[in-house]
Amino acid sequence: AxxxxxxxxxxxxxxxxxxxxxxxxxxxxxxxxxxxxxxxxxxxxxxxxxxxxxxxxxxxxxxxxxxxxxxxxxxxxxxxxxxxxxxxxxxxxxxxxxxxRPIFSVRNQAHNRLGKMVQNAEEILAESQNVNVTDGQTHTTHEISNGGYLLKRLPVRDGEHGHYRHVVFISSLDRRPVPLTMGRFEVTEIVGWDEPHEIVYFMAAPEKRPGERHLYKINLKLNVTESNRTYITSTSPTCLTCDNTESTYRLHRVRISQRGDRWEDIVARLEPDDCLYDIPKNCLYNRVQFSQDYSYYVQECLGPEAPSVYLVETASNDKIYVLNAGDVLRHRLSQLAIPQSRTFSVEIRHGFHAQVRLFLPPGMREEEEVAFPLVLHV
Structure with a gap:
């Protein structure tokens, strides 16, 4: 209870x-x-x-x-x-x-207890790291002492631009956290750590787009040496939900348009190249949930249009099944006068730029000088 x-x-x-x-x-x-x-x-x-x-x-x-x-x-x-x-x-x-909530490595189950770790998040900056680029992908390698591991979101400084929360790797024996992601974007959630496939999944708001949420992944490889040292190799993030074009949908993606039609009956009537599903423009704000072995994930597209839900195969990152097309709500919204939205950056003070979203009356023309009441939500 x-x-x-x-x-x-x-x-x-x-x-x-x-x-x-x-x-x-x-x-x-x-x-x-x-x-x-x-x-x-x-x-x-x-x-x-x-x-x-x-x-x-x-x-x-x-x-x-x-x-x-x-x-x-x-x-x-x-x-x-x-x-x-x-x-x-x-x-x-x-x-x-x-x-x-931190995410702990399954390797911790073989350890008696995590040792004492670094006490101050300001010590995040790594002292020794090697960076190389192969196949267009940036790889960063850190050397630490072997021990139990966990992942956590901590503030990482990006020069004069300030601090952003990023995915940080922490070892029980090495007394400093190691940032796995860096830059002027905010990691909002660490979704999971697929250790058998050496992949970390996380949600983030892209740079200058705080109203969006996308799923990213990084490769995280741990190599333990005979001298009880661990080499951590991580890659730059790859966005999995930023592309919502037709290429991310499998063939035979259909929408049940008539009540009572069965999925099997519709697929049986399709030609090999048929595509009956309209791709919505609502996958800018996402929420995901992985299966236990990370083979699939459910992608909830929550905006800006009516929500829809898909089953995605992780290996190919293809949407293989439409769980909820959101047609009913989308049809109802099409019959309403929906406000116009404008999103832009405004400098408020001390050089800080705030992201502002305006909801304007339907049918309003910006070139017309008309006064409207204003409601502020901070």
Whole structure:
């Protein structure tokens, strides 16, 4: 069951939160065990980012009340004594993310425990790295000590342009995070780590397009030497959802236009080169969910037009099945007067450019001087 806890009002007492773990191997007798945080974190105000790093290690993120410091701890069964494995502090008066969940390598299950890691996210800059280009793809290699590994989103500085959250690789024995992605774009979510195929998938907002969300991948190869050193080789990101042209759709992509028609009947009437499906312009804002072995993923195209849902084969990145074409909603919207939208950059102060989106009345002509009421949403 999930209980909602209202935010305390000014002057009222703040509620205390604890994390408890229950062994479900014997359903008849369930005795919750409270995790034991390090003493310096016992007064943590926010708890989030709960995830299982392995079958015996629970990862929890504890954040102070000011949300200027977030510490990720690992708590091991059966007593669940917790040990801090990474601490993130704010940069430039920002906030940390209490609900952020790191992704742990399956190699961690062979380790007793992650060691103590770097304490300051400002140390992200790698001290030794080799960059080379092969087949038009940039490869970056880092050398670190061997140990347990995890992936996390952390701020990475891009010169004078400031910090952007990127995918960062962290080892338990090497005391510095290594950025796997860099640049003036924001990684919004690490979707998964396909270790057998050495691929990391993540969602990101492209540069100067914060209103979009696309799926990207990078190749991440770990080579362990006899001297117990690990060489990390990563590639530049490849966007998997930026291309929504006809080439990303398999043949026999159809849309059931008549109620009662079966998929098999429609396919049986098709000629080899038939294409009955209209490609919508709604895949600028995406949400994806992978199958357990990363062979397929469900792509939800959520805008700017009516949503639609597809099943995509990961190896070819082809949409092989239309799960929901969104025809009903698209037809209803076509009968409405939809506002016009304009997206552009506006300089506000100190050289900072904010992305602004205007929703204008339907049929409005920009060359006409007409005053309209303005509603601001920040």
């Amino acid at each position: 999930v209980m909602s806890q209202r935010y305390p009002k000014t002057g009222s007492r703040n509620p205390n939160v604890t994390v408890n773990v229950a062994n479900l191997s014997v359903i008849k007798y369930i005795f919750p065990t409270q995790i034991r945080l390090p003493s310096e974190l016992s007064n943590g105000s926010y708890v989030g980012g709960l995830t299982w790093a392995s079958s015996t290690d629970l990862s929890v993120t504890v954040t102070n009340r000011e949300q200027t410091k977030a510490t990720t701890v690992l708590c091991r069964a059966p007593h669940f004594h917790c040990q801090a494995v990474h601490t993130e502090v704010t940069i430039n008066d920002g906030w940390v993310l209490p609900s952020e």
